[in-house]
Amino acid sequence: MLKTICLTAALGAALLSTAAAADLTFDGRSARASAAADGSFTLLADGRPVAIAAQPMRSQTGSVMFDALFALAQQEMAANRVDAIRDPAFNFGKPVDCECFETGERWPYVWTRDVSFAADLALARLDPVRTRQSLQFKLSKARDGHTPGLFVAQDTGSGGSWPISSDRVVWFLAARDLHDNAVFTEQTWQALQATLAKDRAMVFDPRTGLYRGETSFLDWREQTYPDWTRQDVRFIGDSFALSTNVLHYQALRLAERFARERGDARATEYAAWADALAGEIDARFWREDAGMYMSYIGEAAHPVPYAKYDLLGISLGVLAEVFPADRARRALANYPYVEGGSPVVWPQEAQQPIYHNRAVWPFVSAYSLRAARKVGDATRIQREIESLMRGSALAGSNMENYEMRTLAVHVDEGALSGPVVNSPRQLWSVAGYLSMVLEGVYGVEADGSVTPQLPTALVPQLFGTRTSIELNDGTTTYVLQRPETLEGTLLVAGSVKRNANTVTVKLQPRAADLHPHAAAPQPRSDTPRVSQATPTEASAFAPPTPAAPVVVAQQNAWITIIPANHQLWLDGKPAAGASTQTLAIDGHQHCFSLTRREGVLESLHSPMTCVGPQHTLAGATNWTWTAPEPTRVRLRLRYDNPNGPINTGVTAAVKQLAVQCTGHSPQRATVVMPHSVGPQDSTAAEFDLPKGSCTFTLEPGFNMSALEHFAQYNGGKGGRDGVLNAANVRALLLAPVAGNVEAAR
Structure with missing residues (x-):
């Protein structure tokens, strides 16, 4: 039986178990941190010692574990700074000179989406020079010598890369705040013009007003798409993904900004494209019965909704403000979590191994934390902070991903074992952890503003017996002062005092907690909030994907038998709820698919069956x-x-x-x-x-x-x-x- 988690201060109290807050226990495993006088730490991660040197940025809290893990993230960021990169598929595996950030211990190269998300989360503010150089590595001219412009490279991928995968525009999310360098600014403008023009010509679909292509980062076909895409990715190239469309929206807004700064008349066109895209994203991806935005929808020929949701897409949409405020709050509140944290997709696929399926990815958790801060979701803020700490502490590194319930780096389940691929000090995981500390706990934004939103339940662990906690980033010390009494669910800035190189913030309960004027969005009653999720639990796993519908011609009609507990979809719309569907033969092509219902969950769509003249x-x-x-x-x-x-x-x-x-x-x-x-x-x-x-x-x-x-x-x-x-x-x-x-x- 699944358990509903009651979110109370007791949950936070279980995070760290000793008075000194040096221990962390979870899923029968434990970690312990100890500090030395020189600012270094020793982490005992599930029995394995990890030495952590003193770092330039220091956090001083009531939790030795929290301070040690912040230092660990900085140490791993430093380890990812390299003078050359390599990959077996490039330059025959020989080093390529690049003062860059490599992607991780097992991924010693620069990949567009990895470095871009990592830059946006933290690297651009912490090491702008190396981040800029990493991004420049992904810019390219055409080989023919006459096609004008610079282009962002879409890395190798499904079906031969772009435009089956079309999320290369994430590069602009990273580049938007790196414009203190004139050369890079001009390169960004050139890349915006050329890349957006190609995407508009070859990826944009005027019938739906959306950009085609694969979900960003979720690029292992059958992990999140129907299993029938395993050997045929045509559907993925024809379909429309939430995350990828939000990234296109952000790129268009950046192009509008650059064009206005240059007096370029295309600013009006970019703005109109962005406005129209925002409207289509909200209209086409929202699913009222789930109270969330879908991860992807079907192709223009059969634009059916898919009962698949992904946390990155929802978080990016919240942050880009393409969702109406109420829907943004509802979507995040309704997105399920398990004891280990927020899985990157929901529901899970029972016959797929652990990777994107059944997994927590720290960089996505960091984006979820950002989105939760934007809408003031205290529950989600707390869950993501806990999840990021637990994963890093127990693994002794900021890993690529974890199994969603246990936060283990590998679970042995035969053919379903995983995560199938994993790497220590994964760059975007490191950046996600740094973002959690800087923004998620201390509220320090990239522009120097301080807007903490600290869950009240975490105060006993982070403050201990201290009246304040502080962060020193090498130039400024940020001090959060504990309120005299703990009320409400979320603490925000009361008074903010700046004195030389110190910013002191007096925390206080947010006004909405003390004087609620409207009820906060509540999760749907059937939204899973589970303490464990195993392959036998129906609430975590989608029903099996049906076979394609059988459509036969009888006299002047197409006849389809609809199995029990199935929904037939015809030309992108649900057919009437009968056991037989009859459609007149009218000289046009029509396309059908089936989904299966089990309780509140719906399967992914079957392959299409298209009938009619061809x-x-x-x-x-x-x-x-x-x-x-x-x-x-x-x-x-x-x-x-x-x-x-x-x-x-x-x-x-x-x-x-x-x-x-x-x-x-x-x-x-x-x-x-x-x-x-x-x-x-x-x-x-x-x-x-x-x-x-x-x-x-x-x-x-x-x-x-x-x-x-x-x-x-x-x-x-x-x-x-x-x-x-x-x-x-x-x-x-x-x-x-x-x-x-x-x-x-």
Whole structure:
């Protein structure tokens, strides 16, 4: 039976067990910290000693453990400072000169999303020079010598990288506050223009108003997407992810700012794009029955909601202010947590090993903490601080990830064991821990402002018998003074006094706790708040994904039998709740999928079954078709792309499909042919065609192999052997459709 956690001061009291707050116990394991007179510490992490040297920034609290773990994070940040980086897939594993931050002990390279999130969390403020150099490493010109601009590199990834994965714009989240260097500022502006232009042309979908592509960071297909994407990532490239769209929104806002500062007329256009995108994000990803924003939704051909939620996407949306305030508070309050902390996705997939599935990732917990501070969610603030401390203390390092219930770095469950991949001193985990201390406890922002929001329940552990705690960052000492009485759930700044190099903050209960004028958002009654989550507990695991629906033609109708406890979806919308669905054959293509219901949880969608007329036009680059009347058509290429494995590479084939109809202006849309296992369909393009003859041609596109950055890539094709943007095209598939298929609003 699952237990509901009552959040009281007693929870905080269990965090650290001794009067000196030197011990931490969790899940039957313990850690102990001791301090030396020279400012160094010794951490005994579940029986393993870790020496921690004195560090430039010092925290002095009633918790030796808290102070030691802050020093450990700084020590690991220093260890990630390198003069050269290396990876077996680049430069044949030989060192590449770069005064950069490497990604972690087991990832000694610079990866776009890792360094960008780490920079945004803490590195940009703590070491701007090295952070800037790390980011510059991910900028690139095109290899052809005539394509203008600088581009942010999308690292190797699903189906051959960009645009199946399209979250490279996270780079701009990191760069936005690093503009005290004129050269870097100009590089950022050049990269904004070129990168956003390519994304607008090849990733943006005007039918939905969203950017296509994979969820940011959650890039191991079947860990979070349906298992049928394991060998076919076409759907991922056609679908829309919350986190990635929020990152595009942030990049557009930065472009607007830069353009206004330069008097560039495109500022108005960037602003309009950002405004429209914010509206679509809120409208299309919100799911009222769950009180949360979905992690991703289906493609434009079948824009169905998916019962998958991810903490990074929700947190980024809260922080970017693309959600209405009430929905932002509700979404964070409704996101489930387990005893180990907040898992990065919900619900879990029972047949997948531990990695993103069933896992806590410290950098995501740090973003959740930031979001919780933005909406004043005392419960979430406390949970994330506890989780970050427990994971770091018991592992003796800021690990890449942990199993969600135990915070173990590895759990043996046979084929489901994991986390499958893990690394000590993972850069974004280190940055997340530093962010937790600086912002999450002391409230010190990057601009020097001090806005603490400290859960009252953590005061006994952090203060002990002290009347104040303090942080010295090397230039300024920040002092938090304990209130005389502990009231409410959250302590905020009362008076703030600045004296030379000291900032003293008198903590007091927030006014809303003492004089509530409106009820705070409460989690749904069926939202899991569990003390443990094992594979047998239904509340943690989604129902199995159904097989594709079987649709048969009978007389003049398409007939589908709907199994019990299943929901049929038709052209992006739920079908009526009957055991049989009948749809008239009308000369248009229609697409179906199924989900399974078990209690309050819903499965991921089955593969689509599409029925109706489809014309197969043989050939590789040029096709002609005559429309009998004005018709909207959905086009896909039948192809195979053997240029790399499903999980990596830079050679997703990206082309422009051009349509020229007699007497009309040409139309163009992007089609993507990711790495494949044999023949399959490309991403879709839709056009409104007039009556008469139309000619379809494939025109050159752009992929990551076009960048100079990948000239040193030897992990697959499209690197040292030159640019490669090709697939074996066999036919053009053309299906009439009934107008613009849109998600229900």
